[in-house]
Amino acid sequence: MTTNACLENPKLAVLHQLLASATNDASVAMCRWTSGLISLTLDEVREIPLPEVCPTLGIGDELLTMVVLTIDKELGGVMILAFDEVNARQLAAALLNCPVSDSPQWSELEQSALTETGNILGCAYMNAISRLINQELVPSAPYFIQDYGASVLQQALIAQAITSDKAVVCRTGFHRHGVDLNWHILFVPNETLRVAMENAMPWQSEPPEAPALKPEVNLCNHTT
Amino acid sequence: MVLAAIGEQKNVGMGEIVVAQAPVRLAAVLGSCVGVAMYSPRLRLGGLAHVVLPRANGAVANPGKFADTAVPHLLGLMERKGAVRSELIIKIAGGACMFGKGGPLQIGDANAEVVKEVLQQAGLRIAGQDTGGTQGRRVELDCGTGELHIDCVGMPRKTL
Numbered sequence: 001m002t003t004n005a006c007l008e009n010p011k012l013a014v015l016h017q018l019l020a021s022a023t024n025d026a027s028v029a030m031c032r033w034t035s036g037l038i039s040l041t042l043d044e045v046r047e048i049p050l051p052e053v054c055p056t057l058g059i060g061d062e063l064l065t066m067v068v069l070t071i072d073k074e075l076g077g078v079m080i081l082a083f084d085e086v087n088a089r090q091l092a093a094a095l096l097n098c099p100v101s102d103s104p105q106w107s108e109l110e111q112s113a114l115t116e117t118g119n120i121l122g123c124a125y126m127n128a129i130s131r132l133i134n135q136e137l138v139p140s141a142p143y144f145i146q147d148y149g150a151s152v153l154q155q156a157l158i159a160q161a162i163t164s165d166k167a168v169v170c171r172t173g174f175h176r177h178g179v180d181l182n183w184h185i186l187f188v189p190n191e192t193l194r195v196a197m198e199n200a201m202p203w204q205s206e207p208p209e210a211p212a213l214k215p216e217v218n219l220c221n222h223t224t
Numbered sequence: 225m226v227l228a229a230i231g232e233q234k235n236v237g238m239g240e241i242v243v244a245q246a247p248v249r250l251a252a253v254l255g256s257c258v259g260v261a262m263y264s265p266r267l268r269l270g271g272l273a274h275v276v277l278p279r280a281n282g283a284v285a286n287p288g289k290f291a292d293t294a295v296p297h298l299l300g301l302m303e304r305k306g307a308v309r310s311e312l313i314i315k316i317a318g319g320a321c322m323f324g325k326g327g328p329l330q331i332g333d334a335n336a337e338v339v340k341e342v343l344q345q346a347g348l349r350i351a352g353q354d355t356g357g358t359q360g361r362r363v364e365l366d367c368g369t370g371e372l373h374i375d376c377v378g379m380p381r382k383t384l
Contacts, residue, residue, distance in 0.1 A: 050276070050289070051237025054253070060235075061253050061362045063377055068323060143323070147377050151255035151360020154238060154276075155322035158256065158331060161238070161276050165286050 009047070011198040012168075016045045018197050019170050019187070022128035026172070026185070029124035033117065034094070040121075040185070043171045053157060053167050057186070059149040065106075066152055067118030069139045071126070075196060077189035078156035079125065079139070081118045082149060084182050088114060091183075111144045118142040121185065133200045137193075159190035168194055231368065236274045239289035243271040243301045246368035254318035255360045256332035258291065258339050261315045262298055262348075263370035264307040270367035273298045275318075278331060278338040291338035299346060314348050315372040315384045316340070317363050319355040332356070352384030 020042045027040035048056050065088035067081040083091065092110040093100040095117065101110060119142045126137045145152060160167040172185040189197065231247030238257065242250055246268040252259050260273040273294040280290035287293035302312065319336030336355040343350060354361070354374050362375040374382040 050286075051240045051274075054237065055235070061251075061375075070323060145323075147255075147322075148253045148360040148362055150253035151320070152322060154253070154255045154257055157238065158276065161289065165239070165289070 012045055012047060014198055014200060015168065015170070015194070016042070018129065018132050018200055019045055021132060022125045023172050025128035026121045026124040029120050030117075030174075033120050037094070037176055038181070039175050040172050041175065043173045043184075045168065045170045047166050047168050049166050050157065050161055053169060054150040054153060057153070057169065057171060059153055059186075061148050061150060063146060064149040064152070065114070066145045066147070066149070067115050067142045068145055068152065068156075069118060069122040069126075069142045071137050071139050071193070073138055075135055075137055075190075075193040076159060077187065077193050078159075079118075079122050080152060080156060080186040080188075081114075081121060082152075082184050082186060083114075087182050091117065106144070106146075115142040115144050125185070125187070129197065133196045135196060153186060153188075156186070156188040160188065160194075163191045233364070236272045238274055238276050239286050241271065241273040241288040241294060241298050241301065243269065243298070243305060244367050245269050246366075248367045250365040250367065251363065253360060253362050255320055255322045256318070256330065256335060258316055258318040258332075258335045258355065259361075259363045259372075260291075260295060260298060260339055260343075261317075261363075261365045261372050262302050262307075263313045263315075263365070263367070264302065264311055265313065265370055266308075266311055267306055268368060269302065269305055269307055270365045270370065271298050271302050272363075272365050275335055275339060278334040291335055292342050295339065295342040295346060295348075299348070309347070312348060313351045313370055314343060315352040315365075316343075316350060317354045317361055317372065317374050317384070320357050320359055320361065322358065322360065354382055354384060 023042040065083045069079045071077045089100050092113045095113040130137045157167050170187040174181040174183040233249045236242045236252040250272040252274045258275045262271045275291045275294045276289045280293045287297040319332040321332050364373045372384040
């Protein structure tokens with residue numbers, strides 16, 4: 001588990017500290033977005049041999065609904081907001097203030113609600129990491145995918161697979177009024193970003209300010 | 225009504241190569257990765273490599289990760305189990321462009337191309353293939369029949 005892994009590996013401990021701070025910022029943004037309904041906590045930061053990443057994280061051939069943000073510069077990575085179908089539908093319905101849809105197709109509005117959630121979370125998360133490593137991260141616009149969880153996670157792992165047979169993956173859990181939800185954020189930095197985060201000095205006071213990233217998508221009925 | 229096949233299913237993770245005999249079924253979920261399946265009908269022996277990247281560019285600890293090392297390694301494992309190159313039935317699947325053409329590190333096409341190139345260099349003809357596209361695939365090699373079943377979200381199952 002994270003605690004033991006971090007005790008054994010000081011670099012993972014630094015990553016854990018940094019990503020916990022980013023998760024906290026994302027949680028504040030998520031609380032605002034959902035009127036206090038949903039919060040986040042960092043579940044684990046792990047270094048896992050490539051063949052074992054998906055089974056270790058319990059991600060396989062089940063269909064997941066995902067919002068993906070990529071960071072495509074030298075400091076790169078992929079952030080995946082993953083839900084099962086039921087939870088994704090419930091979140092979309094709650095955000096749109098309408099009944100849970102039973103249509104097999106996702107409407108544009110439902111997709112927009114989810115991608116906007118990913119955008120808000122992603123920007124809060126990336127802003128925090130940017131601030132803590134004092135370098136700018138530029139995430140892509142979020143996109144909506146329904147596919148096998150493992151096939152999407154594998155694509156996120158490619159950048160690390162080029163240089164290593166192991167991958168560092170960060171998993172964040174969601175909670176509604178203290179109850180765990182079957183939603184997760186998986187964050188997979190590339191090698192350069194991982195090293196930048198590992199080398200971030202443990203901050204004693206307020207970390208340096210970095211330019212804030214603005215969400216790129218706006219939901220019409222978003223009220224905060 | 226279709227009854228599920230009896231037999232153990234073995235999942236083949238990223239960069240892994242597994243060889244097994246009937247009634248085992250070898251399964252993998254593929255995005256931009258490519259699954260290379262080899263099958264000996266005489267021995268009812270199947271092998272599946274889960275290729276992650278096109279070329280190793282030097283010595284590697286894990287030959288299953290790269291197309292140019294995985295194919296000869298899988299072939300060697302099959303031959304060590306008694307398979308003869310001329311009897312092998314080769315099928316490949318995967319190599320999708322997962323996050324759209326604009327996404328980072330789109331190596332699905334390159335993975336598929338190098339797999340085909342290396343198979344050709346080894347004198348191995350591809351009997352069936354399902355590569356490209358923008359969706360993930362779940363593949364399952366039935367070591368009893370040599371069939372490669374391919375599932376894509378929202379699509380009917382294909383069998384090569």
